[in-house]
Amino acid sequence: MSYQTLEFILFSAIVLFFYYILGRRLQLVVLAIANMVFYIMAGPKYLPYLLATMLVTYLVGLFIGMIYNKCDKQLAECKDNSEKKALRAKAKSKAKKVLIIALLVAIGLLAVCKYTGFVTKNLNLLFAKFGIPQIEVFKMVLPLGISFYTFMAVSYVLDVYWKRYKAEKNFLLYAVYLSYFPHVVQGPIDRFNEFKEQIAGGVKISYENITYGAQLAIWGFFKKLVIADRIGILVSTILDNWETYDGVYIIVAFLVYSIQIYADFSGCIDIVSGISEMFGIKLRKNFNHPYFSRTMAEFWRRWHMSLQEWFKDYVYYPVSASNFTKKIKKFFKNRGLKRIEDIFSSCLPIIVVWLITGIWHGAAWMYVAWGMFHASLLIGGKLFENVLPKVSKVLHIDTENFGWYFWQMVRTYLLCCVGRVFFRAASLTNAIALFKKMITDTTFASLFNPDMTFGLDLKDINVALVSVLILLVVDILQEKMRLRETLAKQNLIFRWMLIFGALFFIIIFGNYGPGYDASNFIYEQF
Amino acid sequence: MKIKGYIIKFIKIVAFAGIFVWIYSNVSSVMTPFSRFNYFLAGFYEEEEKTLDAVYIGSSNCHTYWNSLFAWEQYGINVYPYTANSLPFSSAEYVIKEVRNRQPNAVFVVNINTLGDEEITMSQSHNLLDHMPLTFEKLALTKFLCEFGEYPRDDHWEYYFPIIQYHSRWGDITESDFYNVTDGYKGACNFDIYKKKSTNIFNGFKQTEEVGVLSEKMEKALKSLLEYCKSEDIEIVFVTVPQSRPDLEDVKKYNRVNEMVSEYGFRVLDLIGNIEDTEMDLKVDFYNSKHANIHGSIKYTQFLSEYLIENFKFEDKRGKAEYSDWDKAYNEYYKEFSPYVLDIELDSKYRDYSLEAPSEKDILTTANGTSVRLEWKSIEGATGYVIYKKSGKNGAWKKTGYSNQLIYEDKDVKEGKKYTYTIVPFYEKDGENYYGKHLYKGVNVTN
Numbered sequence: 001m002s003y004q005t006l007e008f009i010l011f012s013a014i015v016l017f018f019y020y021i022l023g024r025r026l027q028l029v030v031l032a033i034a035n036m037v038f039y040i041m042a043g044p045k046y047l048p049y050l051l052a053t054m055l056v057t058y059l060v061g062l063f064i065g066m067i068y069n070k071c072d073k074q075l076a077e078c079k080d081n082s083e084k085k086a087l088r089a090k091a092k093s094k095a096k097k098v099l100i101i102a103l104l105v106a107i108g109l110l111a112v113c114k115y116t117g118f119v120t121k122n123l124n125l126l127f128a129k130f131g132i133p134q135i136e137v138f139k140m141v142l143p144l145g146i147s148f149y150t151f152m153a154v155s156y157v158l159d160v161y162w163k164r165y166k167a168e169k170n171f172l173l174y175a176v177y178l179s180y181f182p183h184v185v186q187g188p189i190d191r192f193n194e195f196k197e198q199i200a201g202g203v204k205i206s207y208e209n210i211t212y213g214a215q216l217a218i219w220g221f222f223k224k225l226v227i228a229d230r231i232g233i234l235v236s237t238i239l240d241n242w243e244t245y246d247g248v249y250i251i252v253a254f255l256v257y258s259i260q261i262y263a264d265f266s267g268c269i270d271i272v273s274g275i276s277e278m279f280g281i282k283l284r285k286n287f288n289h290p291y292f293s294r295t296m297a298e299f300w301r302r303w304h305m306s307l308q309e310w311f312k313d314y315v316y317y318p319v320s321a322s323n324f325t326k327k328i329k330k331f332f333k334n335r336g337l338k339r340i341e342d343i344f345s346s347c348l349p350i351i352v353v354w355l356i357t358g359i360w361h362g363a364a365w366m367y368v369a370w371g372m373f374h375a376s377l378l379i380g381g382k383l384f385e386n387v388l389p390k391v392s393k394v395l396h397i398d399t400e401n402f403g404w405y406f407w408q409m410v411r412t413y414l415l416c417c418v419g420r421v422f423f424r425a426a427s428l429t430n431a432i433a434l435f436k437k438m439i440t441d442t443t444f445a446s447l448f449n450p451d452m453t454f455g456l457d458l459k460d461i462n463v464a465l466v467s468v469l470i471l472l473v474v475d476i477l478q479e480k481m482r483l484r485e486t487l488a489k490q491n492l493i494f495r496w497m498l499i500f501g502a503l504f505f506i507i508i509f510g511n512y513g514p515g516y517d518a519s520n521f522i523y524e525q526f
Numbered sequence: 527m528k529i530k531g532y533i534i535k536f537i538k539i540v541a542f543a544g545i546f547v548w549i550y551s552n553v554s555s556v557m558t559p560f561s562r563f564n565y566f567l568a569g570f571y572e573e574e575e576k577t578l579d580a581v582y583i584g585s586s587n588c589h590t591y592w593n594s595l596f597a598w599e600q601y602g603i604n605v606y607p608y609t610a611n612s613l614p615f616s617s618a619e620y621v622i623k624e625v626r627n628r629q630p631n632a633v634f635v636v637n638i639n640t641l642g643d644e645e646i647t648m649s650q651s652h653n654l655l656d657h658m659p660l661t662f663e664k665l666a667l668t669k670f671l672c673e674f675g676e677y678p679r680d681d682h683w684e685y686y687f688p689i690i691q692y693h694s695r696w697g698d699i700t701e702s703d704f705y706n707v708t709d710g711y712k713g714a715c716n717f718d719i720y721k722k723k724s725t726n727i728f729n730g731f732k733q734t735e736e737v738g739v740l741s742e743k744m745e746k747a748l749k750s751l752l753e754y755c756k757s758e759d760i761e762i763v764f765v766t767v768p769q770s771r772p773d774l775e776d777v778k779k780y781n782r783v784n785e786m787v788s789e790y791g792f793r794v795l796d797l798i799g800n801i802e803d804t805e806m807d808l809k810v811d812f813y814n815s816k817h818a819n820i821h822g823s824i825k826y827t828q829f830l831s832e833y834l835i836e837n838f839k840f841e842d843k844r845g846k847a848e849y850s851d852w853d854k855a856y857n858e859y860y861k862e863f864s865p866y867v868l869d870i871e872l873d874s875k876y877r878d879y880s881l882e883a884p885s886e887k888d889i890l891t892t893a894n895g896t897s898v899r900l901e902w903k904s905i906e907g908a909t910g911y912v913i914y915k916k917s918g919k920n921g922a923w924k925k926t927g928y929s930n931q932l933i934y935e936d937k938d939v940k941e942g943k944k945y946t947y948t949i950v951p952f953y954e955k956d957g958e959n960y961y962g963k964h965l966y967k968g969v970n971v972t973n
Contacts, residue, residue: 005680006683006687006690007680007683207535457697459696459697460697492538496542496545500545500546500549503546504549504550504553507550507553507689507693508553508557508693508696509693509696510693512690512693513684513690513691513693513694514681514684514690514691
């Protein structure tokens with residue numbers, strides 16, 4: 001059941017009805033049943049993987065909690081500081097061992113399901129060079145949302161281990177968090193404590209939650225059905241037959257693809273966040289108008305935020321603070337290499353994070369290349385952080401005006417588009433071929449060929465242009481104000497006209513139904 | 527204060543839902559294509575409730591055979607064709623239930639030619655459902671079609687909400703899509719091909735008494751229909767109309783249907799096995815292998831009307847003020863078909879189709895600028911001949927004279943003008959003239 005379908009809307013409506021009608025005490029039960037139904041409808045074969053991660057991380061969390069509780073009791077009775085320290089170290093070490101079990105199971109399942117094929121394929125390539133017999137390539141099932149729920153489970157056990165909050169005793173609550181149907185397929189990657197805060201005591205029905213949630217979901221449907229799936233036709237038409245097109249069209253395809261993927265992914269997140277808001281649960285913010293970013297670093301603080309924040313909290317900081325990093329830094333410091341120490345401390349976590357980010361998106365070298373491309377941009381940004389303002393000063397460039405901001409936004413957008421060549425290509429070789437074609441076989445005059453509409457007719461192109469303009473205007477307004485709250489203060493007739501207008505714009509111009517090839521969300525595959 | 531707030535919110539929700547449904551139904555109606563093929567079903571809903579004598583259910587081989595306005599004009603009965611292209615017979619039970627919502631006392635005539643016993647295609651379902659108003663019976667019918675047709679679960683939605691299927695037409699919407707109006711002809715066919723074309727289907731027409739095997743689900747659907755008709759005491763006739771077909775498999779299946787229907791004691795009109803009862807001519811009364819033309823439909827309508835009047839208590843409603851719209855519709859429709867039909871074709875009382883028409887090669891025409899002369903070979907049994915003439919592209923046939931010899935001279939002609947003539951043989955018996963066949967397309971003469 002994909003999020004953009006009528007089936008999903010009806011499913012959500014039914015769950016919502018029972019969620020509020022059966023009262024606060026049964027809300028968790030209603031959600032647990034709904035989550036299971038939703039997940040089983042996607043394929044019962046995926047369920048054991050989810051349940052395994054769920055059970056192991058829950059039990060490990062519980063166990064770590066018990067270790068800490070026992071340690072706390074012992075500490076209360078103990079007066080000697082060195083003994084206290086030893087007790088803490090002992091508990092920590094014990095907890096660490098259990099934690100490793102949870103991480104091995106959760107990440108192990110993700111790794112086995114997602115990367116077995118990739119690893120065996122590459123090993124075979126290596127073996128072939130040395131004449132070693134080939135091993136069979138296993139085709140594993142990829143459980144729905146495994147990349148997302150695994151990260152949520154990992155964040156939970158790590159937070160418990162780091163004592164950010166206490167282990168959860170209520171299995172139902174933890175199960176609902178991990179399998180919550182609005183975020184299980186494509187995120188956002190939520191945190192247990194934030195989730196729990198909102199639902200643990202039950203949720204009271206609120207007119208505001210319902211209406212605000214519905215508005216957000218409508219906006220998400222608009223982005224997905226009207227924009228993403230429409231311009232996606234153009235992108236696929238060109239990139240699926242890229243050899244036959246002039247390089248300039250491939251450039252156009254990637255410029256459009258960046259809009260498509262934004263409308264697609266943020267559209268999905270708005271749909272699920274809107275639906276979730278109706279249940280009184282606000283999901284983590286995943287997008288903050290990323291294309292208004294002036295630097296790549298800012299872009300990654302605004303794009304797929306829940307993933308970036310996860311990496312920051314569970315990879316970047318731990319790597320920065322790890323003993324290994326400390327030792328290396330000390331090594332450079334002792335030799336008076338302060339600059340190298342700085343560069344090293346900035347670069348290592350970035351490289352690690354982006355290597356994992358790349359691999360997280362998919363088991364293919366192109367994703368690794370994509371990750372490294374962004375790592376190099378971020379490292380470049382860090383290294384020239386202090387140099388660029390000086391250059392601007394020397395060249396008398398006024399960096400405090402709209403023109404400069406605008407240029408920075410365009411530059412960031414274009415760099416994103418370059419990265420997306422790796423992201424969208426069928427393979428790393430294909431990405432390189434695409435770059436080659438764009439550089440060596442581009443005739444800008446081809447842009448003026450009126451016959452090139454790439455699977456869209458003129459009317460479709462007009463709808464796409466108008467819709468993208470609406471997206472831009474709304475994004476600008478959202479930057480300046482809390483749009484839904486501002487709307488809520490407007491006259492009822494105006495508000496309803498706007499909502500009905502949006503609804504029927506989607507119903508009429510949305511790409512859904514048998515007249516169109518329905519396309520899944522891009523991030524569903526991750 | 528709290529209660530007041532709840533009431534206001536409740537009113538808002540109801541108003542919002544109401545406005546949504548209203549806009550949705552209008553948008554959906556504009557988006558759903560509406561063509562002449564939809565007139566038959568959509569027109570049924572323009573009829574006053576509880577006013578029809580009978581409802582004729584079937585596919586296109588129903589509205590091209592049964593002409594409701596001819597039946598009205600000649601017999602004063604109003605039998606409406608509730609038809610859609612390829613309407614599957616297997617869905618008849620649900621269609622009857624839907625029709626009975628508005629016409630609970632009507633007699634039913636059900637055509638079985640489009641069986642739909644193995645499958646019901648998605649377009650068949652759309653033809654039937656798209657312009658049917660929303661009722662519980664429609665929902666039941668939709669469910670039946672989706673299940674019988676074994677459509678993928680995701681595809682079911684488009685039958686409940688046609689906009690899912692048709693919203694992609696937004697780029698092709700024209701002003702006419704905003705006015706889904708029928709031609710007002712009460713289901714009488716007005717296709718050009720129906721009026722103008724004649725095809726010989728003699729070689730493709732096949733008969734057999736063998737009984738075939740229906741699919742399991744068709745047997746089940748038919749049994750359910752018959753049980754329903756029995757329990758509701760519905761007056762119903764099952765009809766098989768003559769058609770051309772590549773083999774006998776369908777005919778054998780019709781025989782199986784007829785067998786089951788007869789077992790339940792309902793009326794069967796097997797007009798494949800008894801085509802002679804209709805007096806339809808396989809050589810000229812059809813416009814293609816599966817459909818009768820206007821001439822065939824006149825004969826068929828006359829035959830079926832007399833059958834219905836004989837078997838059911840139908841009252842002649844002509845002249846009644848509350849049915850004046852049928853008269854109006856006929857008068858309008860007359861302008862459409864009259865160029866193609868002779869007035870004596872509509873005379874059901876005294877016809878004898880055993881009297882052949884003079885063939886084209888047997889009619890000799892000569893013109894000298896002031897008159898047109900027709901000569902023809904004698905027709906066995908004829909004692910006289912009526913001569914009809916028409917001119918111009920859509921000129922109507924007009925009786926121009928008669929002759930008890932084998933020659934006729936028409937002096938009412940203009941030089942250089944093109945005329946078309948046809949000759950109808952007749953004989954006299956008990957003081958009445960009995961008219962035979964004629965050449966539909968006539969013979970052309972330029973004076």
